[in-house]
Amino acid sequence: MILRFVARRATTLAVTLLVASVVIYGALFLAPGDPATLLVGGGKPPSPALLAEIHHQYHLDEPFVQSYWRWLAAIAHGDAGQSLSYKDSVTHLLADRALNTLFLIAYATVLIVSCGVTLGTLGGLRGRWVEHLTTVVTTTLMAVPVFVSSVLLIWWMSVRVGWFPAYGSGTGFTGRLAHLTLPAVALAASWIAYVAQVTRSAVRAELASEHVQTARGRGIPERLVIRKHILRNASGPVVSVSGVAVAGLIASCAIVEQAFGINGVGALLVQSAAKQDLAVVQAVALVTVVAFAVVNTAVDLVTAALDHRIPLGERA
Incomplete structure (x- = not known):
């Protein structure tokens, strides 16, 4: 099966x-x-x-x-x-820029999963005011487009405060970490809100479920109820939406790379399209589709493995 x-x-x-x-x-x-x-x-x-x-x-x-x-x-x-425009092989152009894009997507993924799941779990488990605050924050983040959040972060964190560089991708691990923090936050912001809302809904649904009430009635410690009965059963939709978020990062990283001057694959796609360099556009588009499809397939497999309540043969 x-x-x-x-x-x-x-x-x-x-x-x-x-x-x-x-x-x-x-x-x-x-x-x-x-x-x-x-x-x-x-x-x-x-x-x-x-x-x-x-x-x-x-x-x-x-x-x-x-x-x-x-x-x-x-x-x-x-x-x-x-x-034709870069006078170089397309494979070399992609390889030269892939590390910056992979680092950016990985950084944004860590932010999405850690911040989104934490916010959603707190909103689902804590009192009403925490849930309302989480809803306000996530709704605000979802309403701000990526290019707007990029401009706001550059103006605030780079120009006004001066905590992070506003341009380039840096060199080495620490250099990339410093240069790609703002781009990763801009790329992840709306997806953090999306993951948080799905996590909160899943946690709230598990809180009201019969097996959780039974576990509490048997006197099982609350921390074990939360870890084994609530978070574990809520992990299916959380993993699914997190996978969709990662796939969405692949499609939207070009905007952030252009805004922050990152020498990545997404920026290469935009620049090559402007120059009508179709060999590069074809290759980047194919790589993007492959990455998107592979991530979605992997998420389907992981979600199916986590959801033991439905037989594999009945899953879409």
Whole structure:
């Protein structure tokens, strides 16, 4: 049963990635005009010789299916092509920026899980005023867009107070930690609120459940009731929403990287799109989709493993 469930999720993931790769590569051919002129850019029309060279280099003179499989096979072997604007291989560009993005996402994930679960648990377990305060704080955080929170954090924590640098990604662990604190907070703020609200609702639902009342009636210490009967049973939706949050970070980190001048993959996507460097855009978009799909699949598997109340065969 478990192997069947894992196999079904793996098949869904493979099909999703295959369809996404077709869409991403096909966007080059769906763009108005000749894709070669988009690759060249500039104000003057390119010469026929240059267009022919680009057609040959990017296999645009081949049928779509043939050129698509050639591109996909090259991607599978770690070759994402050459960037026209950066004059470098796309794989090298991604590798050079991946560490900053991974550090930023990991930092934001730690903030989301620790702060979100703590706020939600306190709001669910404590008195009414704590619950109201948690609701006000989380609602406010959810209402502030990422780019607004980025500007506010730069103005307050960097310009006014001077506690954190406002630009760049730093070097080394401590340098990255200092430079990426504000970007991580801006990236995580709204997701902290989302995780806190889901955690609070899950904890409140478990508090009113029959098994918790039975455990308390049997005289089990309150700390054990909270740890074994409330938090453990509330972990399913919390893990699920935390996974959605991490996947959301992958999609939204470009905004924060641009705002704070971080040399990351998200900023590379924005810059390459502005320069119509489609080889880079295709590669970054594919990496983003792969990461998003893999995280969601992993969350599905973890959530299914935690929720023993539903048989694996009945889970969507």
